[in-house]
Amino acid sequence: MPAPRQYDQETRDRAVRMYRERRSSHPAESAIQARRQVGALIDVKSETLRGWIERSEIDAGVRPGTTSDEHTELVRLRREVAELRRANEILRTASAFFAGGGARPPTQVICAYIDAHKHRFGVEPICRVLSEHAMPIAPSSYYAHRRRPVSPALRAEAHLVNTVIDLHREHHGLYGVRKMWHLMTQEGHLVGRDQVARLMTIAGLRGVRRGDHRTTTTRRRAADDRPRPVDLINRDWAAPTRPDQWWVADFTYVWTPAGFCYVSFVVDVYSRRILGWRVASSMTTALVAAALDQALFTRRRTDTRFTSTGLVHHSDAGSQYTSIAYTTALVDAGIAPSIGSVGDALDNALMESTIGLYKTELIDRYRRSWAGPQQVETATAGWVHWFNTRRLHSSIDYRPPVTYEQLYRQQTSAPAGEAA
Template sequence: MDEHRDRFGGVEPICRTLTEHDCSIHPSTYYAHKKRPMSGRALRDAELAPLIVSIYQDNYSVYGARKIWAELKRQGHQVARCTVERLMKAEGLVGAVRGKKVVTTVADREAERAPDRLGRQFVASAPNRVWVADFTYVATWSGTVYVAFVVDTFSRRIVGWSAATNKQTPLVLSALEMGLWQRDRANTPVIARELIHHSDAGSQYTSFRLATHLAAEQIAASIGTVGDALDNALMESTIGLYKTELI
């Protein structure tokens, strides 16, 4: 909004346009956000990000998260490895990788994309209101395994997960179906038209098969930008913690 407010005549016209596209933001929310002081996490991120960039550049832009994390500890900075991974991704920093690089998020430019209904607001007033989804990969001795997750933003609980040796649509669809099954089994079923399913714009999440399944369950689809850590920040944190536990 700060970037476009002068072009469109202020904050209010932008809010009205967003409301017309099912992304309701009241002007008072914008002004309250502007006045709100930075959170402790945001202040910590602002302190660490330049250090990470400096270490990365000082080491010929080849250090990955593990080596940068170790160097930060040597310098006396107590920080979690998943935090280093998150900030590196936000800064677009990638370490040198031996062998073939695995890419998870590949957009289908021809597919129709659902709107972003969250606007980076990963909160919910009750269970089964907002679920966020993403998947990652794990290198094993027998090959690459892809693991998909679905998290309820109200409790930050993983409600569904799935693993497969390929990254096709059934991988993410199975995670969604597990979440629906688990909630039915716990006698807290998803109510029609109350749930938003948010993901990045990977081809699995824009596929006709997943869109059809969401429509049949009367779940509203929400999609951020391709591979944007901020547009799916909750899942980036979940995946970071998952990989940290594996390591």
């Protein structure tokens, strides 16, 4: 049987009493000699006995220092602080691992987290902390899960979860269940909507939700008396049967520490494609005219048959769109201007919807990142490219705008027999 690592308290107290009695009965001896004599009798080293003596004097208040009770309390507090820090680290890493809360993750996901962090925190502490925060799991459940063989169905589900995570990240973490279901189907995965919802729950994924976006146009006395084009759209957004039949335009603002900047868009109603956009530090006619010029250039560059004659351009009654310079540019291009009624944002609802997506999917998600117009411009370029080429739109059969236009051209250019 191995020797005990520490002397019991009774042995210590007896050794101290023997030392004091020795000092009293042999006043001529030095403290070192007395400790050696007592230590030899009870088989304790002199230095060890010295520590016991000093501790006894501190506890009695004779010598300054931390008493035994205070030392015990400090040890207890330090242990509690260490446990709290470990619990906070477990919660921090778990929050990142489970990506955003919701219902309790499945047991296999919790076990995967334990596998990833057990060497750092230990299995029992992780189980205790998770159980205290609405993720109950016992160490025995973890070990039983680890001993259980992986079934083919569970392995296939794990692969699907990884696929969902990869596709969700490719689309900037914006898609909810509905769009992820259509995306998975287009990627060749035969999964149902409810299954996609369950896979996203396992992965801790969720889409962004568009907040309330209200735009109110106000009447200006000078503008009321000024003639302007009539409304040729009348909110019939489903009417276009081809690209470049109707375009809509509007602009919005973005706050940055360098001041407000403004972003204008021109969108094709049929395909929802953003044809032109521009970022500027002032909301002038040049801002909206630049977006129009880019839209015309985009069409002329990619389609030699494009003509703007007969195209309808719809906007609100903002002074930039009712200005003489902008109206003249539309007329020169053969475009018919259309203006919605003042005070009714629904007359340009499709454009308001696009701007709402822009704010939700880009601007509001990275609100603290915008140092100035240049950063907004760079990020907007990336978002517009993704919006046009990869984003699924429910209004056009869950296809990207560019793909939807390509399908239209393929159908209209095919011979009648092939189209049938």
